[in-house]
Amino acid sequence: MSKLLNKLYFLYLTALFIIFFISCEKDDYFPKPEGQVRLEYPMPKYILFKKDDCPYQFQYSDLARVIDKQKNCWYNFTYPTMKATLYLTYSNVNNGNLNSLLKETQRLVYEHTIKANSIKAKTFSYPEKKIFGNLYRLGGETASNIQFYVTDSVKHFLSGTLYFKVQPRPDSLQPAVEYIERDIIKMIETTTWK
Secondary structure, eight states, X not given: OHHHHHHHHHHHHHHHHHHHHHHTOOOOOOOXXXXXXXXXXXXXXXXXXXXXXXXXXXXXXXXXXXXXOOSTTOEEEEEGGGTEEEEEEEEEOOTTTHHHHHHHHHHHHHGGGGTEEEEEEEEEEEGGGTEEEXXXXXXXSOSEEEEEEEEOSSSEEEEEEEEESSOOOXXXXXXXXXXXXXXXXXXXXXXXXX
């Protein structure tokens, strides 16, 4: 009986010894890449933006908060959960200044070429509503991710610039930029002039 116990004890120790050395083998360690938070935003409900003293109106997302800049129908649309602000400015078109307004908007877009690795333009043209404009999507580590303008080419010029209050990291900002871009396109498509 003691021989049998000795054999079992020996087998037990041998198994423990093998398991110990197998478990202690050094595997190559590879650090995991930093993960990004998956951002999902609710479907927006659109609200009519209409001010009696401003010659334009459009629909905007209920996630945005409107801040009156009290200057010639200028407004900021903040997205608190995304730390983003869309700065909206309005100018009257008069005495042939449309060309200078367009050039200024394009200058503001293309001065980002220092950091932008791409600039994609989308043109909007709705002659029946007198809506003409461009939306510029800037790729890379730029301060502004989207800029746009809308005009009737005769009296009104509305422009906007999107900024985030975080360090520009294109990969992590992309869901928020795409979400707000859809809102901006909705603004452009629903703009009407008074």
